Structure formats: C-alpha cells, structure tokens
Amino acid sequence: MNFDELENMARFMRRNILEASLACNLSAHLGGGLSIVEITATLYGRVLRFDPKNPSWADRDRFILSKGHGVLGFYSALLAAGMISEETFKTFQHNGSDLIAHPVMNPALGIESSNGSLGHGLSMAIGLALAARRKHQNHKIYVLLGDGECNEGSVWESIMSAAQFKLDNLIAIIDYNQLQSDGDSRKIMDLGGLSEKLGSFGWDACDVDGHCIPELFSAMTRPPRPGCPRVLVAHTVKGKGISFMENNNDWHHNRLTQANFERAIAEVGEIQ
Amino acid sequence: MMEITPANARLWSRLGSRGMFGQAILALAGSDPKLMVLSADLGNSSGLERFRNSYPEQFLNVGIAEQNMIGIAGGLAKEGFTVFATSFAPFISMRAAEQIRMNLGYMELNVKAVAIGSGLAMGLLGNSHYGLEDAAIMRAIPNLTVVCPADCGEIAKTVFAAASHHGPMYIRLTGSVNTPVVYQADYPFEIGKAITLREGKDIALIATGSMVHAALETAIRLEAKGISCSVVNMHTLKPLDTGVLEHLCTTTKLMVTLEEHSRIGGLGSAVAEHLAGFGQHPPLEIIGLADKFDKAGEYPYLLDMHGLTPERLTETVFTRYQRIA
Numbered sequence: 001m002n003f004d005e006l007e008n009m010a011r012f013m014r015r016n017i018l019e020a021s022l023a024c025n026l027s028a029h030l031g032g033g034l035s036i037v038e039i040t041a042t043l044y045g046r047v048l049r050f051d052p053k054n055p056s057w058a059d060r061d062r063f064i065l066s067k068g069h070g071v072l073g074f075y076s077a078l079l080a081a082g083m084i085s086e087e088t089f090k091t092f093q094h095n096g097s098d099l100i101a102h103p104v105m106n107p108a109l110g111i112e113s114s115n116g117s118l119g120h121g122l123s124m125a126i127g128l129a130l131a132a133r134r135k136h137q138n139h140k141i142y143v144l145l146g147d148g149e150c151n152e153g154s155v156w157e158s159i160m161s162a163a164q165f166k167l168d169n170l171i172a173i174i175d176y177n178q179l180q181s182d183g184d185s186r187k188i189m190d191l192g193g194l195s196e197k198l199g200s201f202g203w204d205a206c207d208v209d210g211h212c213i214p215e216l217f218s219a220m221t222r223p224p225r226p227g228c229p230r231v232l233v234a235h236t237v238k239g240k241g242i243s244f245m246e247n248n249n250d251w252h253h254n255r256l257t258q259a260n261f262e263r264a265i266a267e268v269g270e271i272q
Numbered sequence: 273m274m275e276i277t278p279a280n281a282r283l284w285s286r287l288g289s290r291g292m293f294g295q296a297i298l299a300l301a302g303s304d305p306k307l308m309v310l311s312a313d314l315g316n317s318s319g320l321e322r323f324r325n326s327y328p329e330q331f332l333n334v335g336i337a338e339q340n341m342i343g344i345a346g347g348l349a350k351e352g353f354t355v356f357a358t359s360f361a362p363f364i365s366m367r368a369a370e371q372i373r374m375n376l377g378y379m380e381l382n383v384k385a386v387a388i389g390s391g392l393a394m395g396l397l398g399n400s401h402y403g404l405e406d407a408a409i410m411r412a413i414p415n416l417t418v419v420c421p422a423d424c425g426e427i428a429k430t431v432f433a434a435a436s437h438h439g440p441m442y443i444r445l446t447g448s449v450n451t452p453v454v455y456q457a458d459y460p461f462e463i464g465k466a467i468t469l470r471e472g473k474d475i476a477l478i479a480t481g482s483m484v485h486a487a488l489e490t491a492i493r494l495e496a497k498g499i500s501c502s503v504v505n506m507h508t509l510k511p512l513d514t515g516v517l518e519h520l521c522t523t524t525k526l527m528v529t530l531e532e533h534s535r536i537g538g539l540g541s542a543v544a545e546h547l548a549g550f551g552q553h554p555p556l557e558i559i560g561l562a563d564k565f566d567k568a569g570e571y572p573y574l575l576d577m578h579g580l581t582p583e584r585l586t587e588t589v590f591t592r593y594q595r596i597a
Contacts, residue, residue, distance in 0.1 A: 127347015
C-alpha cells in the first residue's frame with residue numbers, strides 16, 4: 001500500500017472501530033484503540049510480512065499487542081489486512097466471542113498471544129526474537145506497548161534484557177498518549193524523557209509522530225543499528241480522530257451511544 | 273535416559289536435589305537440541321554450571337528478573353523450544369506467578385517452571401527463601417501439571433518425562449543434599465500415575481516429595497506396633513491420581529497425607545477436595561507445615577521442629593489411629 005492507501009486504511013479502521021463499539025452496546029477501550037490506528041495500519045498495511053491464507057507461516061513477522069486493551073486498533077487492522085473476516089469482526093465483545101476486550105491467542109486469526117495484563121508482551125517478544133536468532137530466521141518481532149504500561153516493573157526488566165541480548169530483530173513501539181486509566185500520566189507516574197531513558201538503556205530510540213504514517217514507516221523500516229533493539233516513542237493523541245474523544249479520558253473505556261456514534265462517524269471521512 | 277542402579281542412587285543422593293537436576297538436564301541436552309534452560313541468576317545454585325559450560329547456546333541467564341524470565345520462556349516455547357525456567361521456589365512461583373498464569377496457564381506454552389529448594393531446604397536462609405505455599409498457588413492455575421519428585425532418581429525421571437510431555441509444568445524440588453533414597457532400582461514413571469510402594473490394610477500414607485521416604489520409614493515403625501500401612505508416592509499433585517485414592521478409601525481405615533508444604537492448598541487439600549465428593553471415606557489426617565512463618569534453622573532441625581521426621585510422624589499417626597481404632 002502507498003501512503004494514501006494507508007491513510008484510507010486508517011479511515012476504514014476507525015469506521016469499523018466505531019461500528020463495532022456501537023453494535024456491542026457495551027463499554028469499550030476506545031481512547032487507546034484509536035490512538036494506535038496509524039501504527040497498526042502502517043504495520044499491517046505495509047511493514048509486516050504475513051500471509052492471510054497461511055497465518056502460521058513460519059517466516060511471518062510477529063506482532064504482539066502488549067497493551068492488550070488496544071484491541072480495537074488491532075482487530076480492525078486484522079480485518080483490513082484480511083486476517084479476520086467481517087463476520088468474525090462483528091462478534092466483538094459478544095458473549096463467547098474470539099474477539100473480546102483483550103487479545104486471546106488464536107493462530108488462525110493471526111493473534112500471536114494472550115494479553116490484557118500489562119507488562120507481559122515485551123518479555124514474550126524477547127523470547128520470540130531469541131528463538132528467531134537461534135533458528136537463523138530473518139523475520140522481525142514487533143511489539144506495541146502503552147505508556148501507562150511502562151509503569152510496570154517487568155517492562156524495565158525486559159528493556160534491560162533486550163539490550164543485553166543485542167536483539168536487533170526486535171522493534172518496540174510505545175503508544176505515548178500521556179493518559180492512563182486514572183488520568184494524566186505526567187501526574188501519575190511521569191515518564192518524561194522516555195526516548196532518552198530508552199537510549200541510555202542501550203536501545204536505538206527515536207521519537208516519532210504516532211499519527212504520521214510516512215514517519216512511522218520510515219522509523220520502522222530503516223536498517224537496524226547492529227546489536228541494538230529499536231524503540232519508537234510514538235507521540236499520539238488518545239481518542240485520535242474523534243474530536244470529542246481526543247485527550248478526553250472519559251473515553252478510556254466507555255459506551256458509544258447512537259447519537260455519539262453519528263457525531264463520531266461524520267468526522268472519520270469517506271473511505272476511497 | 274539415566275538408569276537407576278544402587279550405585280547411581282548413592283551418588284545422586286550425595287549430589288542432592290539441585291545437583292541432580294543439573295545432572296539430569298545435562299543428560300537430556302544431548303538428546304534434545306530444542307532444549308533451552310533459563311535461570312534468573314541462580315545457575316550455579318541450581319546445579320547448572322556444567323550445562324552452561326557444555327551448551328552455552330542453550331543456556332540463558334536473564335539476570336535477577338523472574339517475571340521477564342517466564343515471559344521470555346513463553347516466547348521461546350511458542351517457537352518450538354522446550355524450555356526449563358529455574359529459580360528458587362518462592363521467586364519462580366510467587367514473584368512470577370502472574371507470568372506463569374498467562375504464559376503457562378492461559379496460553380499453555382510448553383514451559384517447565386522448576387522450583388529449586390522448595391519446602392524448608394533453604395534452612396538458615398529463612399522464610400524468604402522457603403517454598404511453603406508454592407504448590408497451592410501453582411495447583412490452582414488451570415492447565416498446569418504439578419510434579420514433586422520423591423528422590424534424586426525420580427528427579428531424573430521427572431526431567432525426562434517433562435521434556436517429552438508437551439505442556440506446561442511446575443516441578444517442585446524438595447530435599448537438600450544426601451537425600452534419602454526411595455528407589456534403588458529402575459521403575460516405570462508416568463506423570464499423573466501414583467506409585468504404591470507398600471500395601472497395608474490399616475492406614476494409607478500418601479506422600480509427596482521429600483516425605484515419601486519419611487512415609488516409608490514411618491510405615492516400618494508402625495508395622496512394629498502391629499499397624500499395617502500402605503505407602504503411596506503421589507509425585508503428581510495435579511492431575512491427581514484419583515483412582516488410587518478410591519482404592520485406598522475402600523481398603524484402609526485412616527488416610528494420612530504427608531508433605532513439606534503448608535497444610536493449606538497442597539497434597540492434603542487435593543486429596544480432601546476429591547474425598548469430599550464421597551458419601552463415606554476414612555478420616556483424613558493432613559500432615560504438613562502449620563500456617564505460620566516459623567523460626568529458621570538447619571534443614572534437619574526444621575524437619576524435626578515441624579514434626580516431619582519418621583520418629584515424629586510415627587507418634588502423630590499412631591496417636592491419630594488410636595483415636596479411631
């Protein structure tokens with residue numbers, strides 16, 4: 001996909017996020033799902049190597065959604081990428097569904113791991129990266145964390161070890177939207193200077209605009225710095241794309257009414 | 273495979289449970305190129321020096337970071353490796369409990385979490401290092417198989433059985449060095465299948481880990497008092513061999529469980545959970561550690577203090593039996 005097509009994919013995803021949230025008639029993690037849409041669109045539309053007809057292809061790139069509550073920005077990307085059907089996508093948050101509020105490992109649907117509890121995904125990604133290196137496989141491991149998630153001590157255990165093990169086949173992206181469940185991250189547990197912190201831990205760290213697809217693409221795909229895991233601190237807006245949700249933590253986890261749905265969908269724009 | 277002979281049994285007993293685990297892993301490595309062994313900076317204390325030196329590519333020290341270790345183990349297992357992740361019992365079972373729940377339980381990844389020095393074996397290092405509650409916690413996590421081998425020979429059996437068993441496990445190693453020998457000769461070992469070591473008609477002594485040998489010694493002492501005991505090695509705490517329990521229910525007058533673990537949540541609880549479903553069963557005496565953090569001491573001192581030596585066990589079981597006889 002070219003960048004215009006990726007922008008279009010992001011609009012398609014936002015539309016589907018809103019429709020699935022309305023249809024389930026339950027609270028959903030809209031804010032943190034919308035903030036990652038450009039990141040997952042860039043990954044699933046252009047960067048990741050995978051085969052929807054063969055989801056367990058051994059040489060596929062791996063993607064772990066460590067911030068498991070971001071599923072709306074993940075399932076909608078899997079839908080756009082043809083990994084899950086529209087019929088399956090429509091079961092979002094239905095009783096007994098494969099697509100609930102946090103990912104449940106499902107190789108057939110391209111969901112690599114079960115998440116939801118924060119601070120687990122980067123450790124698993126390190127295991128996947130070590131396995132790829134040991135098996136002389138060239139695929140890459142991508143893992144998406146939340147900034148609030150970085151409050152977890154286990155995240156820092158894994159940050160240290162990825163650098164120690166020189167995993168240059170590992171690319172982490174941190175959704176740096178600066179809002180967590182109880183409010184402003186800077187007031188709760190300030191991660192200020194996150195990319196500098198990560199750089200000092202031995203990572204190839206950079207700041208990117210997490211809603212700028214060309215910038216994300218370039219940062220994800222430039223050649224690795226030998227022996228260094230890479231991290232993109234993706235500056236994002238929680239609730240991105242829907243004006244009344246942007247930077248409004250009421251939409252961390254909330255139910256979409258018909259009236260709000262209509263206001264929101266009008267802002268998404270037409271799919272080409 | 274490592275064959276149990278009288279000479280091996282003597283040698284392995286001197287190595288103790290940690291040294292034996294290291295030997296078994298070393299023997300396994302040659303036959304399993306997919307083996308990976310992870311340690312949270314306790315490789316030396318876990319008997320893994322020779323493995324690390326012989327197979328450096330298959331050994332990973334993740335630093336003092338048990339949570340990260342289990343996540344990494346999960347990732348490696350997902351890609352087809354057989355992963356043994358090791359640390360001291362409380363650190364692996366409690367510091368990393370939720371990682372075990374997610375990776376081994378929820379995702380059923382093929383990781384064997386190995387608890388070194390469980391029970392009271394850490395002696396004067398104190399309660400911070402004891403494994404008092406680990407079996408209770410691990411047993412409650414869906415999909416986990418929990419095994420607690422009876423002696424060094426059975427540690428070797430467990431390691432080999434674990435490697436060929438596809439699925440998550442918690443392996444609980446009790447005992448220190450110069451561990452008493454239960455098995456002098458080779459025998460068939462199967463995860464989930466208890467082993468009856470002795471048949472008797474009065475009391476069933478159902479033991480796990482270090483308490484299996486103590487149960488055999490207790491049975492001999494009770495025999496001298498005219499009481500005949502069955503002794504069962506319940507090496508697998510989950511899934512529990514309920515068939516053997518049902519047999520004992522109808523053939524004995526008192527059932528006794530013995531474990532170097534809190535009386536809450538371990539073997540005794542597992543047996544009680546099963547027996548509770550029966551209209552009639554013999555009384556059940558659960559012998560284990562009291563629900564408290566007690567004073568520390570050397571391992572033999574602790575076993576005596578907690579009433580887990582054959583002499584003390586004989587008194588306890590005899591007194592209990594007199595109440596029903």
